[in-house]
Amino acid sequence: MKWSEFFTQGGYGFYVWGSYIAALVVLGGEVVLLMRRRKACKRVSRDRD
Amino acid sequence: MNLYKYAAPAAFYPLAGKLIPWFAIPAAILFAVGLYIGFFIAPTDFQQGDAYRIMFIHVPAAWMGMFLYVLMAFYAGIGWAFNARLSSMMASSLAITGALFTLLSLVTGAFWGKPTWGTWWVWDARMTSTLILLFLYVGFISLQAATDDQRRADRAGAVLALVGVINVPIIYFSVQWWNTLHQGATIRILGKPSIAPPMLAAMLIMLAACWLYSIAIVLIRLRCIIFEREQNAAWITEGAA
Numbered sequence: 208m209k210w211s212e213f214f215t216q217g218g219y220g221f222y223v224w225g226s227y228i229a230a231l232v233v234l235g236g237e238v239v240l241l242m243r244r245r246k247a248c249k250r251v252s253r254d255r256d
Numbered sequence: 257m258n259l260y261k262y263a264a265p266a267a268f269y270p271l272a273g274k275l276i277p278w279f280a281i282p283a284a285i286l287f288a289v290g291l292y293i294g295f296f297i298a299p300t301d302f303q304q305g306d307a308y309r310i311m312f313i314h315v316p317a318a319w320m321g322m323f324l325y326v327l328m329a330f331y332a333g334i335g336w337a338f339n340a341r342l343s344s345m346m347a348s349s350l351a352i353t354g355a356l357f358t359l360l361s362l363v364t365g366a367f368w369g370k371p372t373w374g375t376w377w378v379w380d381a382r383m384t385s386t387l388i389l390l391f392l393y394v395g396f397i398s399l400q401a402a403t404d405d406q407r408r409a410d411r412a413g414a415v416l417a418l419v420g421v422i423n424v425p426i427i428y429f430s431v432q433w434w435n436t437l438h439q440g441a442t443i444r445i446l447g448k449p450s451i452a453p454p455m456l457a458a459m460l461i462m463l464a465a466c467w468l469y470s471i472a473i474v475l476i477r478l479r480c481i482i483f484e485r486e487q488n489a490a491w492i493t494e495g496a497a
Binding site for chain 2: 252
C-alpha cells in the first residue's frame with residue numbers, strides 16, 4: 208500500500224481520519240484531564256506533610 | 257487472603273495503584289496492534305470501500321458505552337443496597353468513561369453515516385436510543401455534581417442508573433425490532449461473523465484495547481475519587497496514601 212492511499216483512504220479520508228481524530232481528542236482528552244486531577248490530589252497530600 | 261477487606265477504600269487505594277500498569281501498558285500495545293491490522297492488513301471492503309475502517313473504533317466504542325453503563329448501574333445498585341461507599345465511587349468513576357465512549361460512538365457513527373447513508377444523523381431507533389444512553393450518563397454525572405450530600409447523590413444516581421438499564425437491551429435489539437437505517441450486528445454470539453478474518457481480528461483487538469484502557473482509566477479516577485471524598489479520613493491525613 209502506498210502512503211498516498213493510506214491518507215486518502217479511497218476517497219473516504221475525511222470521514223475515516225475524522226473518526227480517528229475524534230477518538231484521539233475524546234480519549235486523549237480524558238487521559239490529560241485525569242492526569243491533572245491526579246496531580247491536584249498529589250499536591251494536596253504533599254502540602255499536608 | 258480476605259478479599260472483603262478490599263471493599264474498604266483505605267485498603268483498595270494502594271491495591272488499585274499497583275494494578276493500573278498491568279492494564280495501561282497492554283492497552284497501549286493492543287491499540288497499536290489493532291490499528292496496524294486494521295489499516296495495513298485488513299483488505300478494502302468490496303461494498304463500502306475504506307469507509308468501513310471507521311468500524312474499528314466505532315463498534316468497540318458503542319459496545320463499551322453499553323457495557324460500562326451496565327457495570328455502572330451494577331456498582332451503583334450495590335452501593336445503594338449495601339451502603340458500600342467504594343461501590344458508589346466505582347459507579348461515579350465508570351460514568352465518565354462510559355459517557356465518553358458513548359459520545360465517541362455517536363460522533364464516529366456520524367462520520368460513517370455521511371458517506372454510506374448520505375446523512376450525519378437520522379432519528380432512527382438505534383441512534384435515538386444511543387443518544388438516550390448518553391443523556392442517562394449525563395444525568396447520572398450531573399446528579400453527583402449537583403448536591404453536597406454525597407451519599408444522597410449516590411442513592412439518587414443508583415435509582416436513575418438502574419431504571420435506565422432497560423435502555424441497553426433496547427439499543428442492542430433495536431436493529432431487529434424496528435426498521436432502521438443502521439446495519440444489523442456484525443458479530444453474533446451464535447453463528448459465524450459476517451466479515452473477513454483480519455477485519456474481525458482488528459475489531460476484537462481494538463475492543464480488548466478499549467476494555468483494558470477503560471479498566472486502567474477507571475481505576476486511576478477511582479483513586480482520585482477515593483482521595484477527594486475521604487480527604488479527612490485518618491488513613492489519608494496520617495499519610496498512608
